[in-house]
Amino acid sequence: MTYKLQPIYQPGGRSVVQSLRCVRCSKLTKSERLDPSCEGCGGAVLFSGQPASFPTRAELDGSPAGVWRYRAFLPPVSLGQVVSLGEGGTPLLRSQRLGKELGLRNLLIKDESRNPTGSFMDRGSTVLLSLAKGRGVRECDCVTTGNLGASLAAYCAKAGVRAVIKVPPNVDRGKLYQMLAYGAELDATPGRRDAGRHGEALSVSASNPFILEGEKTTGFELAQELGWKLPDVIVVPVGTGGHLTMIWRAIQELRAAGLAEGSCRLLGVRLGTPFIGRRGRGSGPGDGEGEPSPAELESEPLFGAEAASSVSESGGRTVEVSPREMIEATGLLARTEGIFAEPSGSSVVAAIERAIEEGFVGPTEMVVCVITGAGLKDTRSVTKLAREARKPEPAIPFGGAGPAMGRTKVELLRLLQDGPGYGYDLRAKLSADRVMSTASVYQHLTELEAAGMVRRRGTVTAKGRERVFYEITGRGTALLALAGRLEELAGRGANPPSRRRVRGAFR
Ligand SMILES: [Zn+2]
Incomplete structure (x- = not known):
């Protein structure tokens, strides 16, 4: 669906019609759609270019915490149309015990599980739903394996927009409960949705450039929380590559704005796939125990190339962690810092341990790890953790x-x-x-x-x-x-x- 152009100009911000660059073929597309894609190849697009003018540190320090503090860097939304549940403004916690255990003196945790629906996705949902509401969108359709569906369902509820979410049969139970509670209509029929049925609906995926713009704010926020300093290393799960790419973009925009300077390496964390072997052994009888949970399986790395170039531009690297290391890290993080993260989120802890061992991170460097989502969303992993905890050592x-x-x-x-x-x-x-x-x-x-x-x-x-x-x-x-x-x-x-x-x- 194409939306009527309603230009809302914001002082120092960008207009509604913006240039989008394809992540696959680099072609520039101009679009006023809320679900734009490349005109040439149909690939995912990201906003190109930067705001015409930037806010000052004093202006940013003087405005209330949260995603909309950085509205000068976001697609223009008039403040009266913002659909917000109080996302962003998550704490940057100084680690005491985990840092000691890992041998790091200066470890900080950006706890994104504290967002309204328990994941960083809320940063993107507030941006997209604010624009959608402003343009009179009545329905959002989404295919999801997890956090995006839960987040979108909540923001649709807040905006009074119908949410129809297509979920795979093995969706994490916690996320499914969230979607149901927020009143989303769930569609679990296998195969693709027929396009005609919801022709008027806004089709949403994790590659939506408005959602991604919102995800930039993780990067702005952690720099501001450090008094406009950049840490030596930021550790982020790669996932689709979107969040990592946008954090790197935030750092570049902060530098362009003169708000922060210095260097900062990205440590991207990928999930390995040794589950094939585990399934082959045929563990639990029909309880899905041997199956990877959707959170453990990475979604298609839509922004894999962008993420890889962000990591390399920063002088960083990517580390792969196994599902076993991930579950272990979940327990370690919860026991030492009181933060119960979903395994894909706590994978950053396992990655740091590896990076220290391999000399990529020094013991005195300032390291910020981004915990992307809350543990109760992924009940299968909770079960695995519980089994480990009660297994007595014979x-x-x-x-x-x-x-x-x-x-x-x-x-x-x-x-x-x-x-x-x-x-x-x-x-x-x-x-x-x-x-x-x-x-x-x-x-x-x-x-x-x-x-x-x-x-x-x-x-x-x-x-x-x-x-x-x-x-x-x-x-x-x-x-x-x-x-x-x-x-x-x-x-x-x-x-x-x-x-x-x-x-x-x-x-
Ligand atoms: Zn393209």
Whole structure:
């Protein structure tokens, strides 16, 4: 549907008709639609160009917190038409315990789970729905796997606009409940919606350039909260690539406006896909336990190329984290900082740990991690976390030869049989269902040391970080041999047990 042009000019802002650049073929398109796409190839488009004039620091500091504080950088909306639920203005929290655990002195958390519907998407929904309401849109149609649907449903409710949301059968339950509660009509029929049915509706997707403009405000806000300083590193989940691209854009606009200066590297976090193996093993009987939740599966990286060039322009890099690391990071973040994020959001914590280990982030650098969404939205991951938490570590009494030993300790000893190792390295080698932080691995090593099973071999300083190497002692080796014999007695195998079988035996 094409909307009648109603030019609303805003002092210093842009007019309604704006140039849009295709992310696929770079062609410039001029459009007054609220759902524009490339005239040439139909690809997703982003606004090009910058505001004619910029606000000052004093003006921005003097206006109330939230997305609309940055309206000079956003598509023009008259203030009377703003559809707002109080989005943005999320806290930038200084980490105490997590930073210590990761070895970072200056770690900050931008907690986007504090937005009205629990995700950064609300920053975009307020912009799009304000424009839509202003133009008399009656219905929004959307195909979504999650946060966008929940957010859009709430803002449609606020604006009095009908929301029809097409959801996949495996949508996260928390997000589904949100959409239902906000009164959206849900369509779960498989296949594509026929185009004619809702011809008058505004079709919304996560690639909508107005939504993306709103997402820029994460970047403005964190710089302002730091007193107009840029952090050394910003860690953001890549997802569709949109949010990361827009945060980078915000930084460029801040520089162009003279509001912030200096350099800032982006650390993009991608989700790995080892779920194929897990599904292959056929875990839970029909409870969907072995299936990836939509939040864990990345959506099509629509802005993959934009995100990649943003990361490289910033001198940053992209890190891939596994679903296991993500679940572990969710627990770590919740336990240490009291922030319960959805796994795709807490993936940033796992990425930081990797980046520190690989020397990309130094221990004194200022790091801001962007937590994109709240944990209760993704109930399947909550279940996984709960299972990990209540799984007791079975103790193996070694017939009076030593202290009762848990499976993790036995596994650590077996790893050290292959040669000396240090915490992060050992943690990475632990079997896939052992979920713990590097600090927990060091705790086990300290206890093994006290029991005389391992000893410190030495300390190596690599990339500014101290690594303590441990090696197995004679006592530790004897204990492992005993464990092997116990296993044979238990009838777990007449042959010397392979490592995989040993793991099975100690379950
Ligand atoms: Zn194009």
